[in-house]
Amino acid sequence: MRVTAFAGGIGGSRFxxxxxxxxxxxxxxxxxxxxxxxxxxxxxxxxLRICPDLDTVMYTLGGGIDAERGWGRVDETWTARxxxxxxxxxxxxxxxxxxxxxxxLVRTQMLDAGYPLSAVTAALCERWRPGVSLLPMSxxxxxxHVVIDDPDDPAGGxxxxxxxxxxxxxHAELAAHEFVQVGVADAxxxxxxxxxxxxxxxxxxxxxxPVVSIGTILGVRGIREALADTAAPVVALSPxxxxxxxxxxxxxCLSAIGVETSAEAVGRHYGGxxxxxxxDAWLVDTRDAAATVPGVDxxxxxxxxxxxxxxxxxxxxxxxxxxSGRR
Ligand code: FO1
Numbered sequence: 001m002r003v004t005a006f007a008g009g010i011g012g013s014r015f016x017x018x019x020x021x022x023x024x025x026x027x028x029x030x031x032x033x034x035x036x037x038x039x040x041x042x043x044x045x046x047x048l049r050i051c052p053d054l055d056t057v058m059y060t061l062g063g064g065i066d067a068e069r070g071w072g073r074v075d076e077t078w079t080a081r082x083x084x085x086x087x088x089x090x091x092x093x094x095x096x097x098x099x100x101x102x103x104x105l106v107r108t109q110m111l112d113a114g115y116p117l118s119a120v121t122a123a124l125c126e127r128w129r130p131g132v133s134l135l136p137m138s139x140x141x142x143x144x145h146v147v148i149d150d151p152d153d154p155a156g157g158x159x160x161x162x163x164x165x166x167x168x169x170x171h172a173e174l175a176a177h178e179f180v181q182v183g184v185a186d187a188x189x190x191x192x193x194x195x196x197x198x199x200x201x202x203x204x205x206x207x208x209x210p211v212v213s214i215g216t217i218l219g220v221r222g223i224r225e226a227l228a229d230t231a232a233p234v235v236a237l238s239p240x241x242x243x244x245x246x247x248x249x250x251x252x253c254l255s256a257i258g259v260e261t262s263a264e265a266v267g268r269h270y271g272g273x274x275x276x277x278x279x280d281a282w283l284v285d286t287r288d289a290a291a292t293v294p295g296v297d298x299x300x301x302x303x304x305x306x307x308x309x310x311x312x313x314x315x316x317x318x319x320x321x322x323x324s325g326r327r
Contacts, residue, residue, distance in 0.1 A: 001030045003319075004200040004232070005132075008038040008213025009053040010070035011239055011247045011305070012206035013060035018311030019204060020061065020131050022319060025312070034133045034196040036223075038208070039117065040144035040181050040216035043164050045094060046084070048104035049111055052164070053213065054121055054136060055103055062128025064099075070247070073099040093169035118190040135196065137217045138187040144212050146256075147178040163212060172252035179212060179256065184219040189226075197226040202322045204315075205236035205278070207246060207303065210266050211253035218278065227278045235281040235322035236270055237314065238263040241303050242287040264291035272296040281325040283318055297325045 003023060007016055016035060023030050041052045052071065059065040059073060066074040076097035085092060096104075103124060110120040116139035125134055144163035149156065160180060166172060197203060208214050214236075218224055227234055240263050245251050251261040259269045263284040271277015272295030281297045289300035301317040304310060 001027050001201045002034075002196075002199055003030070003202045003204060004034045004036060004196040005204045005206055006036050006208075006214055006217050007053070007057060007206040008208030009041065009056040012037075012053070012208035012213065013057045013065070014070075014305045014311060015206045015237065015314065016057060016061060016132065017308065018305070018313075018315035019206075019318070021308065021312045022315035024131075026316070026319075032132050034135060034192070034200075036135050036137050036193050036196065036217060038213040038216050039136045039138060040142050040184070040212060041163055042141070042143060043094075043162055045091070045096065046089075048101070048108045050096075050104050051107065051117070051121075051136070054117075054134065055100070057132075057134055058121075058125060058128050058130050061130030061132055061134075062125070064128060072097050076100065091165070091169065094164060116190070118192070133192075133196075135193055136190050137193060137220050137223070139190045140183060140187040142181055142183045142187045142216065142220070144216060145180045145182055146174075146176045147180060148174045148176060167249070172249040176252065176256035179215075179253070181216050181219050184216065185221070187220050189220055189222050193220075194222055194226045197223070197230050197232070200230060200232040202319060203227065203230065203232045203234045204318050204322065205234065205270070207237040207239040207305075209245075209248060209250045209253055210239060210269060211250065211257055211259075214270075224278065228273060233280040233322045233325050234273060234278055235283065235318050235325065236267075236279055237283040237303060237318055238266055238285065238288065240266050240288075241285040246303070246305070262291070263288035264293065267291060267293035267296060267298065281318075281321040283314070283321055297321065 038053045145160040146166040150159040267282040274295040285303040299321045
């Protein structure tokens, strides 16, 4: 059974651990899950290209993640970061660990040598062996920027800042008027992405940020159409439980696009496939069992990824819901 998953960073990676475990336990002969990963969080710092979501998936599934932080390497040291700060070279709001730096150095030199991001990711995964086929959503550069009120403009003008600055320096507290995925209109799906959707027996949308992670993937040319055309059922898991995001600040992103922070509202935001949306099935937490999404089968199951067992159960529920649902 071929499964393709869409995922962003920390929450999505945690879920992917369960999905990988469910496939290994229940369908041992199946090919590795293909993960189509958001690259809109990517940024360039100190001339290095950094891909937070690709690295978080790779480290989490490859056993290198710092599980408490959810991002970056376990047993990390921060000497280079401290030395940069000693020179007054920031930004101090983006933690670059010494081990993590090696990943960015290898990626940057391969990109500079002309390798596409998908080939770079495959090369990095030769070391980490994540047990999934990890694909960037595109080899073309896409960056999420956030339109805010310019604090330096008394006339009340607006300006755009990089998502990471908004997320990490400003903790998503600056009102976001709009998210602009710079480059997404011209970005082509990376090699294998559309095929992984068309040839899938099931597509699973992980409980990642529905705006800046899943929303960005869906913005890449051809991906929505591939979801509409595939014979595979499409099932998604709500990243909002009981009116709040499981992790991160997805609520700040949802309010910026006028979507209420609820499992029902996010499900309706994704929409049913019969009505121009992408979903056949929508998993909500038991607390949100009253949620309804027109044309979509809603399943209420525990969605708190408290441990490996809980995440495995969630993944099994997603697979069962996808396979039992309408297509
Ligand atoms: N998240 C933080 O909360 N603080 C950081 O300093 C930070 C640094 C960082 C460095 C590399 C990387 O791959 C991820 C990093 N993240 C950090 C997480 C990152 O902001 C998120 O994973 C996503 O980009 C937002 O969902």
